[in-house]
Amino acid sequence: MPLHWFDPSPTCLDDAPSITTVAEVGAQGWSGGNSDPIPSEPPHAWAGLDPTQVEPSEPCPWVEVMVDCPGAQGTYTYRVPSTIAVAPGDIVSVPFGPQQVGGLVLHRQATLPHALAPSTVREIDELVCQGFFPPGYWAVLQQVATYYCTPLMQVVRTALPPGLLGRSQRRLRLTPSGKTPEAGAIAVLSPAALRVWQLLHRSKTQDYTWQYAQRQVPRAAAGIHDLVQLGWVERYLEPPRAIRPKQRQAVIMAAIADDIAVSDRQREVLEVLRRRGGEVWMQELLQICRISSSVVQALARKGYVVIQPREVLRLESSPMAAGDRPKALTPAQAEAVTAIATAVADQTLLLHGVTGSGKTEVYLQAIAPVLQGGRSALVLVPEIGLTPQLTDRFRARFGDRVRVYHSALSEGERYDTWRLMLDGRPQVVIGTRSAIFAPLANLGLIVLDEEHDTSFKQDQPAPTYHARQVAQWRAAAANCPLVLGSATPAIDTWALLAEPPTPHLADAPLDTPTDARIENVDPLIHPQEANPLAPNCSDLLGSKLISAPSAGLSAASRTIHYLSLPERVEARSLPQIQVVDMRRELQQGHRSIFSRSLQAALDQLQQRRERGILFIHRRGHSTFVSCRDCGHVVMCPHCDISLTYHQTHAEGTPSLRCHYCGHWQSHPEQCPACDSTYFKHFGSGTQRVMHELERDFPHLRCLRFDSDTTRHKGAHRALLDRFANGDADVLVGTQMLTKGLDLPDVTLVGIVAADGLLYLSDYRASERAFQTLLQVAGRAGRGDRPGQVLLQTYAPEHPVVQAVVQHQYEPFAAQELQYRVELDYPPFSRMAVVRLSGPQPDVVRQTALTLRDRLEAWLPDCTLLGPAPAAIARVSGRYRWQILLKRSLDSPPQWPLSLERMRSLCPATVSLSLDIDPLTLL
Numbered sequence: 001m002p003l004h005w006f007d008p009s010p011t012c013l014d015d016a017p018s019i020t021t022v023a024e025v026g027a028q029g030w031s032g033g034n035s036d037p038i039p040s041e042p043p044h045a046w047a048g049l050d051p052t053q054v055e056p057s058e059p060c061p062w063v064e065v066m067v068d069c070p071g072a073q074g075t076y077t078y079r080v081p082s083t084i085a086v087a088p089g090d091i092v093s094v095p096f097g098p099q100q101v102g103g104l105v106l107h108r109q110a111t112l113p114h115a116l117a118p119s120t121v122r123e124i125d126e127l128v129c130q131g132f133f134p135p136g137y138w139a140v141l142q143q144v145a146t147y148y149c150t151p152l153m154q155v156v157r158t159a160l161p162p163g164l165l166g167r168s169q170r171r172l173r174l175t176p177s178g179k180t181p182e183a184g185a186i187a188v189l190s191p192a193a194l195r196v197w198q199l200l201h202r203s204k205t206q207d208y209t210w211q212y213a214q215r216q217v218p219r220a221a222a223g224i225h226d227l228v229q230l231g232w233v234e235r236y237l238e239p240p241r242a243i244r245p246k247q248r249q250a251v252i253m254a255a256i257a258d259d260i261a262v263s264d265r266q267r268e269v270l271e272v273l274r275r276r277g278g279e280v281w282m283q284e285l286l287q288i289c290r291i292s293s294s295v296v297q298a299l300a301r302k303g304y305v306v307i308q309p310r311e312v313l314r315l316e317s318s319p320m321a322a323g324d325r326p327k328a329l330t331p332a333q334a335e336a337v338t339a340i341a342t343a344v345a346d347q348t349l350l351l352h353g354v355t356g357s358g359k360t361e362v363y364l365q366a367i368a369p370v371l372q373g374g375r376s377a378l379v380l381v382p383e384i385g386l387t388p389q390l391t392d393r394f395r396a397r398f399g400d401r402v403r404v405y406h407s408a409l410s411e412g413e414r415y416d417t418w419r420l421m422l423d424g425r426p427q428v429v430i431g432t433r434s435a436i437f438a439p440l441a442n443l444g445l446i447v448l449d450e451e452h453d454t455s456f457k458q459d460q461p462a463p464t465y466h467a468r469q470v471a472q473w474r475a476a477a478a479n480c481p482l483v484l485g486s487a488t489p490a491i492d493t494w495a496l497l498a499e500p501p502t503p504h505l506a507d508a509p510l511d512t513p514t515d516a517r518i519e520n521v522d523p524l525i526h527p528q529e530a531n532p533l534a535p536n537c538s539d540l541l542g543s544k545l546i547s548a549p550s551a552g553l554s555a556a557s558r559t560i561h562y563l564s565l566p567e568r569v570e571a572r573s574l575p576q577i578q579v580v581d582m583r584r585e586l587q588q589g590h591r592s593i594f595s596r597s598l599q600a601a602l603d604q605l606q607q608r609r610e611r612g613i614l615f616i617h618r619r620g621h622s623t624f625v626s627c628r629d630c631g632h633v634v635m636c637p638h639c640d641i642s643l644t645y646h647q648t649h650a651e652g653t654p655s656l657r658c659h660y661c662g663h664w665q666s667h668p669e670q671c672p673a674c675d676s677t678y679f680k681h682f683g684s685g686t687q688r689v690m691h692e693l694e695r696d697f698p699h700l701r702c703l704r705f706d707s708d709t710t711r712h713k714g715a716h717r718a719l720l721d722r723f724a725n726g727d728a729d730v731l732v733g734t735q736m737l738t739k740g741l742d743l744p745d746v747t748l749v750g751i752v753a754a755d756g757l758l759y760l761s762d763y764r765a766s767e768r769a770f771q772t773l774l775q776v777a778g779r780a781g782r783g784d785r786p787g788q789v790l791l792q793t794y795a796p797e798h799p800v801v802q803a804v805v806q807h808q809y810e811p812f813a814a815q816e817l818q819y820r821v822e823l824d825y826p827p828f829s830r831m832a833v834v835r836l837s838g839p840q841p842d843v844v845r846q847t848a849l850t851l852r853d854r855l856e857a858w859l860p861d862c863t864l865l866g867p868a869p870a871a872i873a874r875v876s877g878r879y880r881w882q883i884l885l886k887r888s889l890d891s892p893p894q895w896p897l898s899l900e901r902m903r904s905l906c907p908a909t910v911s912l913s914l915d916i917d918p919l920t921l922l
Contacts, residue, residue, distance in 0.1 A: 060108040062121070066153055067096050067103040075106055077116060079123045086124065089133035093126040100125065104156055106138075126236070131422060134441030136477045141437075143473045148916045149897045150463035158463060159437035161414040171236055172224060173207040174200050178232030185230075192223030197232065210235070249282035250310040251296055254303060261302060265295050270304060282307065324396035326365055333362050336563045340366040340445070343481035343561075348472060350451075350493060351485040353565025354807070355778020356572060359485045360390070360742070362565070363447050364397050366483070371401065371426045375444025375480075379430045380467055382453035383736060384408045388717035390449070391430055398428055405431035405438055433458060436467045436474065443478035446471050451484035451493060452771055457919045462899065464915045468493070484560070487778060487809075488771040491764075491820070494813045495827040496560045501810055568782075575749065575780040575787030577805050579796045582753075593692055598750045598790045602697055605729050605748065610785065612748035614732045615776045616689050617756045627671035634672070636663050640874040646687060661876035689732050689752060705733035738775035744783030749776060754793040758800060761871055762921055763825050766800050770812055773804045824886065826917070832885040832895055833918045834902065835870070837878040838910040847910045848881040854905060855883065858896070862887045871922040878911075884921065 063086055064075040078094055080086050090105045112118060141159060145152040178197065189197060195217045200206050214220045227233035253273040262270065269289055273280055286293060299305045329337065336351055340362070343349060353359045367377040381390055384406050394402045405417050421429060421439050429438045433456050448456065448468055456467040468484065475482040484493055568574065580595040590596060605612050627633075634643045636658035643656035645667065654667035670677055686706045693702050705719050723731050724743060731737065731746075757769035773791065781787020793801055803812040821828050834851065838844040848867035856864060863886040870880035885895075895916060903912050 060110045062109045062112055063124070064106045064109060065092065065094055065103040065124075066106055066156065067094060067101050068153060068157065069096055069099075069101045076103075077109075077112060077121055078103075079118075079121050080108075081123055084124070084127050086127060087131070089131050089138075090127060091129040092124050093128050094124050095122050102128065104133075134422065134439050137439060137441075140470065140473050140477050144463055144465055144470060146894055147469070148463035148465055149895055149899060149914055151899070154461075155463050158434070158465075161418045162411050171207060171209050172196075172200060172213055172233055173205075173236065175231055175234050178227065178230075179206065181232060190223060190226055192217060192219040193226040194223070196220055196223040196227060200233065248310060250308050251280050251282050251285050252306045252308055253278040254306050262299070262304065263295075265289070265291055266299050266304075269295060269299060273305065324393065326368070326397075327358075327361055329361070329365070330358065330565075330567065330569060332565045332567065333358050333365075333569075336362050336565065337365045339561070339563055340481055340483055341369060345479045346472075346476040346482065348475070348482045348484065348560045349563055350489055350497065350560050351483055351563045351565065352489055352809075353485065353487060354568060354574060355487045355775065356568040356574075356742075356782045357487075357565035358569040359449070359565065360393060361569075363449070363483070363485070364394070367398075367428060367445060367447075370444035371398065371428070373444060374426050375442045376421075376426050376440040377428045377445040377447070378435065378438055378440060378443060378474075379428060379447045379449065380435055380456070380471070381430065381432060382450050382455035384432055384716060389720060389742065394428055394430060401425075401427045403427055403429045405429055405435045407432065407434055433467045436470045443474065443480045445480055445483070446475050446478075447483045447485065449485050450775075452486045452488050452490040454768070454919050457917075459915060459918075459920075460913060462913065464913075464918075466917060466919075469917070488774050489809075489813075491767050491813060491816055492827045493560060495817060497562050498559060499562060501562065501564070572781060572784075573786060574807050575777060575789045577777055577789040577791055577807075579801060579805060580790055580792045581796045582792050582794050592696070593689065593752060594696070594750070595790065595792050598752075598792065599696070601748050601750070601788065601790060602693075602700065602730070606699060608747075610747040611723070611728070611743070611745050612730050612750065613737055613743075613746055613776070613779050614689055614693075614730060614750045614752055615734070615737055616686055616732070616752045617734060617772070627674060627676050630671060630674040630676065632671055632673035634668075636661065638663055638874070638877040640872055660872070686732050686734060693730060693732070700730050701728045702730045702732060703728040705731055705736060735772060735776075737779065738772055741779060742782060743779060746779055747781060747783075747785050747787050749780040749787065749789045751776060751789070751791045751793075754791055754801065755795055758793075758795060758798055760922070763820075763823065764919065767816055769800045770803055773800070774807070774809075777804065829889065830887050830891065830893070830895075831918060832897070833915045833921065834883040834885065835880065835913045835915065836867075836882065836906070836910055837875075837880045838907075839878055840909060841879040843907060844879045844881050844910055847906050848883060851902060851905055851912075852883055854902075855885070859885065859887070861891055882921075 061080055062077055063080055065078050066075050076094075076096075078092075086092060086105055086108075088105050088107050092103050092105055093100050094103045096103075112121070141155050142152065144150070145155045148155075174197075178200075186194065186197070196213055199213060199216055200208060210224075213224065217223060224233060224235070228235065251269075251273065253270065269285065269291065272285060272288055280288075282293065282296065285296065289295075296305065296307065300307050332353075340349060351359055351362060353362075363379065367379075370377050379390070379394070391402060391404055403417050403420060405414065405421075409417070418439065421427070422441070424441060426442070426444075427440070429435060429440060431438065448471055451468055458465050468490075471482055486493075578597065580597055582595065585591075585595050592599070594602070602612065604610075634656055635641065636643055639658055639660045641658060641660055643658055643663070643665070646655050646657050655664060656667055657664050686704050690702055690704050693700060703719055703723055705723075709715065709719065720741070722728060726745075731743075751773060754769075754773060757765075757772055759765070760768075762768075777789040777791070780789050791801065791804070795801065799815075800812075817827075820826065825831075834855070836844050836848050836851070838847070845867070852864060852867050855862070865884040865886070867881050867883045870882050873880055897914060899912070899914055902914070906912050
């Protein structure tokens with residue numbers, strides 16, 4: 001019989017009937033007709049719905065369940081068996097057509113929906129997990145689904161630990177009476193029942209899946225029904241293996257043995273148990289006593305011990321740091337801690353502190369009273385590589401109340417950590433983007449460290465959420481403050497300051513005057529002489545500055561409060577930044593990737609017992625391989641991108657790899673186009689930097705820190721620990737080095753090639769380049785010794801480079817906002833990108849044109865740009881097109897779009913994704 005489905009989805013585009021059957025929905029899900037226009041404002045039937053509210057006090061026979069199955073986007077009504085108790089937020093296994101699927105109980109109901117007959121409603125099979133949603137949590141998930149135009153079930157799958165809603169396995173097993181039936185009872189079985197019983201009886205485990213029995217025995221369903229009625233067979237549900245609790249055997253002392261009843265080995269086991277408090281893990285006991293398990297089992301048969309399985313929590317493990325006490329605060333830090341402690345309700349605060357100003361200590365001292373008050377805190381960092389260092393500091397302060405949650409954990413570790421978050425005890429959860437969905441029921445504070453980082457934005461799969469936006473919703477739901485910390489805040493965040501600081505150049509953080517600091521760089525540099533047409537930095541940053549980052553924004557929208565940490569702790573100075581003009585180096589015959597200034601600084605590292613960081617924005621050895629005779633560049637056969645040259649060490653075998661699809665091929669000795677031997681690699685990556693260091697500075701010990709060397713679990717911690725412990729003099733890495741690493745002994749930072757960041761075809765390129773360069777520069781001089789930064793570039797007059805030299809964020813942000821106002825880019829408009837891809841370029845192009853025509857009719861208040869090929873037009877053999885949507889801030893924040901509706905216009909070979917508030921257009 002068909003299940004019935006009521007769909008009040010807020011992103012639904014059609015005037016659909018309220019009751020629909022699964023047979024009518026079909027495998028692809030219901031999408032409605034293609035000719036109806038999209039309403040200007042979608043219905044909000046579920047807005048603010050919380051399944052834990054307005055629940056009947058008496059047990060209810062019906063529940064609304066959201067099932068995890070393609071094409072099922074609404075809720076389904078199920079009957080609750082009298083043998084189990086189900087509450088909102090529970091994970092259940094339910095029959096859905098011919099299969100068993102996981103589902104989330106949304107709410108209970110005393111009566112059935114109108115026109116839904118009780119005989120058509122099926123029954124819940126099994127309760128898999130209880131209470132996986134704290135009160136108020138549901139409303140946040142609904143906001144994510146509505147704002148990012150994503151089916152709610154997809155948001156639920158993103159929020160929950162992986163595998164939790166996976167399909168459960170329906171199984172059959174013989175009961176004790178079925179294993180030893182009474183004489184003559186088998187003879188009265190029907191043929192189907194007899195064959196099912198024989199199948200199970202012959203099995204060693206006397207247990208099979210329901211699907212296997214169906215395949216092996218004709219009319220197995222009727223036979224299984226008969227056996228269940230007789231009590232010979234029971235049906236049960238095996239939950240997904242990934243979410244099973246981990247168990248170990250424990251040995252527990254049950255009685256004191258006399259001298260006669262036990263052997264010497266058994267008496268030794270009992271003595272060990274007595275000394276250990278009466279309980280020891282089985283494996284540990286066997287190792288201590290050097291015995292086999294048969295000795296312990298003999299004691300169990302005599303009743304002296306009990307062997308019992310005990311659950312072992314799979315948690316992220318790391319060495320517990322020594323105890324740490326709160327440090328003395330600077331006046332600015334103390335003011336920030338007080339402001340956070342006295343913040344009202346869901347107030348958002350921007351903690352703008354220069355690199356090394358002690359933002360982490362502010363977080364620690366702000367969280368301490370939250371824990372003392374019985375509430376929990378959530379701390380988000382942009383990269384997994386940051387979690388070990390931050391976790392160590394938090395555990396040194398708060399002990400075992402600190403949890404870690406991120407995608408690099410195993411499924412079992414994420415599952416067990418999730419369960420511990422639900423117990424209500426005050427704790428601190430540290431994690432990456434996905435940790436924003438941590439189910440802490442009593443949140444007292446949320447912190448986003450390095451809030452500007454683009455890693456907080458998910459590009460795929462849907463929902464394409466930004467953790468900063470979701471954090472604001474969670475803070476509002478929990479009535480707790482949200483702290484956004486950064487030395488280089490996102491321009492979008494800066495624009496929302498309620499009282500922004502006035503941009504200026506006078507109060508520079510260095511001791512030297514501003515003009516002197518711009519000119520006091522490498523003596524090879526004379527920007528105005530090198531390029532007479534290049535504008536002066538003070539003109540770029542001082543002229544036409546908007547007085548405050550509020551142009552185009554209403555006063556009501558500017559709701560972020562400003563906290564400043566303008567100085568480093570212990571009054572340490574910011575590092576001097578020298579700009580090295582690599583054009584002048586080439587003119588004078590110096591062709592190394594290291595300038596003479598950088599070479600001299602590297603030579604002195606060991607002598608001074610200091611350490612350095614070399615930053616290069618690309619991994620691999622070289623950017624591309626090209627023929628100097630014919631100009632041929634080796635391209636990826638599946639993507640419109642050049643292959644990157646890789647060579648792990650100087651004697652290693654060179655290879656060519658694509659960083660988009662993973663294609664690999666050997667490096668040819670001759671040009672494939674003209675057979676020339678002048679076939680060389682160009683550009684620089686982390687591998688090439690390492691090779692050059694090994695050749696030119698053999699006395700230096702070097703480590704590489706990029707995504708190639710940190711693929712394995714624990715690699716981030718291992719590499720950073722080696723560097724912190726003095727096992728290396730130089731750390732070579734990519735943008736992972738820029739994100740909050742605190743290494744006090746680093747006095748030198750070399751930026752090998754800044755130009756790769758400056759000229760990307762994206763309106764946020766300048767913002768990202770400024771943030772990256774200033775952040776990596778801030779890794780120097782965080783200890784007692786002053787820091788030095790050497791920034792190598794072929795464009796020393798570039799405004800971003802000059803802004804970085806000054807360590808001045810406010811003027812740069814003001815000018816960047818001025819550009820955004822003039823071009824009508826975010827934060828002064830809303831944007832979304834529709835992305836299409838497929839194996840046939842003509843089909844993708846035609847689909848994009850068709851979709852554009854429909855979007856113009858659906859969104860009359862929206863500006864459409866495109867369709868156009870993506871910046872990288874082909875990836876993994878799929879051609880990519882995109883349509884950019886822009887609308888004013890006066891329009892509703894939710895886009896009236898539906899993925900299902902748009903996908904209904906696409907052929908089967910064309911995939912479509914929707915990115916709300918995109919951070920990149922590449």
